[in-house]
Amino acid sequence: MASLDPRTRMHYRAARARRIDVGSLWQRARETSREHSRWTPVVLADMLWSAGVRQVGFQDYVDYDFAILNRDERATYMTHPVSNELSQRYDDPRHRGLFHDKLAFNRTFEKFLRREWMTITPENADELRSFVERHGTIIVKEPIGQAGSGVHRYRADAVTDWSAFHGGLLDRGELLAEEVIVQHPDLAAYCPGTVNTTRVTTFFDGDRTHILAVAQKFGRGAVSDQMSFGGFYSMLDDDGRAVGPGYDSHGNVHEVHPDTGERISDFTLPMLDEVKAFIDEVARVVPTVRYVGWDVVVTPTGPVLVEGNWAAGVYENKPSVTGIRTGHKPRYRAAIGF
Structure with a gap:
């Protein structure tokens, strides 16, 4: 199995260390200690050790209930720092x-979108109006955004000035319009x-x-x-x-x-x-x-x-909710070999 690049790991850890919000970290530790009946200083120390040694993000520690998992159970969980390494290596x-x-994504994956879409430009105000009126409700996106930021929904019957609507989208950088998925x-x-x-x-x-x-x-x-x-x-x-x-x-x-x-x-x-x-x-x-x-x-x-x-991110089991105390990391290892 190939090991991940230690330089990527070091750079990621250094960047994370520089951005640590001590107040936020303490708050996470207190919330975790209350939820799982653990002493806050012990939780805080464990969070720091897990981050520095086991590549467990602070929010990973909270989300996946690491405070109640043993070492072997923790080892089965995928975490954001490890996911970041995989992204850097394989993307x-x-x-x-x-x-x-x-x-660029829509142009590249056009075949798989299976819905109508258009790019908003200064010259196509009439085309935009036709598009919106044809669909009734549309989704408009800013080209660069994540976690749902820059995504908006507009209805044709709410537009009273089509010129102003078109100009406003351009001014705000909302340049991708899509048909709503059913x-x-x-x-x-x-x-x-x-x-x-x-x-x-x-x-x-x-x-x-x-x-x-x-x-x-x-x-x-x-x-x-x-x-x-x-x-x-x-x-x-x-x-x-x-x-x-x-x-x-x-x-x-x-x-x-x-x-x-x-x-x-x-x-x-x-x-x-x-x-x-x-x-x-x-x-x-x-x-x-x-x-x-x-x-x-x-x-x-x-x-x-x-x-x-x-940058795929991580979705995992939450033991206190599901009763499942293992994660998906073994599947990642079997497929990728790290």
Whole structure:
């Protein structure tokens, strides 16, 4: 097995050390100690040791309940520092821009979007009006953004001055307009007001696409299902079933969806086989960007692609919520060999 580059690890640790917010770290330790009945100084020391020696991010420590896990259980969890190393090693810097820039992404993965979209330019005000009126509601994105930032929803019946609307989008840098995705009824049952995406983390080894982890995200009616918009998630097993209630990084746990009352643990991703085949095809488009977190949505006619994240991030089990005390790291190791 190939080891990861120690220089990347050192640079990442140094950067993180320079950015440590002592107050925020202490607050995390206090919250963790209260939740798990641990002494705060012991938790704080363990967090620092885990970060420095075991590559466990502070938020990873909180989110995945490391305070109640033993050493062997902790070793099974994927963490953000390790994920960062994988991204730096296996995602070619020359092609990351195809994922970072949403306009470039849409051009590259046009075949898999399966929805109408357009670029907003100074010359196409009439085309934009026609696009919005044809679809009724549209999604508009800023080309560069993450965690749902720069994503907006506009309705045709709310526009009173089309020239001002077009000019405002240009001024704010909202340059990508897309048709709203119609999601599968099984997803809409949980939150009809937000398109609920499925995060599929993969590694392409040059021949095979390995699915490393799958998480189902649930929105709260906002334009995005990201946590910054009140969203949460549950991990899915190999059969596409939720392994337990939903949760987020803010300490919220949802046995049922707060808005519809649907039980999260009853969720099963529809068209799982189609999703797997779809992801395998998508992962081969840019084979030099090998470690990716894909966001897809299952529609009544099959999966569609929302975006791909070359810095894949991490979605993992939360033991205190699911009762599952192991993570996905062994799958990463088996597929990638580190």
